[in-house]
Amino acid sequence: MARRAEYRPGLSRAAQMLSLAAERLRLHGNETMSAADLRSEVERTGGCRPGSVLPSDFCYNRLNRDPNSGRHCLFEWLGKGLYRYLGPGCPYTGSVYWRPGRRGTETIVGEWREGVRTLTHDPREGAGED
Numbered sequence: 245m246a247r248r249a250e251y252r253p254g255l256s257r258a259a260q261m262l263s264l265a266a267e268r269l270r271l272h273g274n275e276t277m278s279a280a281d282l283r284s285e286v287e288r289t290g291g292c293r294p295g296s297v298l299p300s301d302f303c304y305n306r307l308n309r310d311p312n313s314g315r316h317c318l319f320e321w322l323g324k325g326l327y328r329y330l331g332p333g334c335p336y337t338g339s340v341y342w343r344p345g346r347r348g349t350e351t352i353v354g355e356w357r358e359g360v361r362t363l364t365h366d367p368r369e370g371a372g373e374d
Contacts, residue, residue: 256312256315256316258297258301258316259316259332261286261289261297262282262286262299262319263318263331263332265282265285265286266282266285266318266319266327267329268285269281269282269285270329275328276322276326276327276328277326278325278326278327279298279299279325279326279327280325282299282327283297298310299318299319299327300321301313301314302316302317302319303317303319303320303321304317304319304320304330304336304338304356304361305321305336305338305339305356306321306340306341307340307342307353307354307363307366307368311368314340314361316332317330317332317334318331318332320338321341333359335358335359336356336358337355337356337357337358339352339355340352340353340355340361340363341353342367351367353365
């Protein structure tokens with residue numbers, strides 16, 4: 245029996261909307277999902293302004309400029325615009341990546357081990373200087 249999408253206390257409104265959207269997409273057999281599909285599902289529900297919710301801000305293995313990036317992790321980033329929904333509180337293990345700007349070099353800035361994230365440094369500090 246398919247699990248029903250539900251409210252998840254402790255998540256931001258944007259994380260709530262993305263989590264529900266991902267669960268609805270998964271109910272239709274989608275193990276991996278595109279950023280476009282996630283945004284469309286969020287916008288379809290009317291919960292957020294179009295384009296205001298970026299799945300990349302909610303990844304275990306990615307850190308973006310947004311100060312809230314990585315605060316409520318839901319996805320594993322698989323590549324440009326492609327995600328796997330893992331859900332909140334996942335015992336994720338893997339590297340955390342940062343790329344300054346669209347043409348910057350991708351670097352590892354930390355790691356997750358069994359659901360605990362450790363950053364070697366926070367690259368967002370001073371990120372607005374380039």
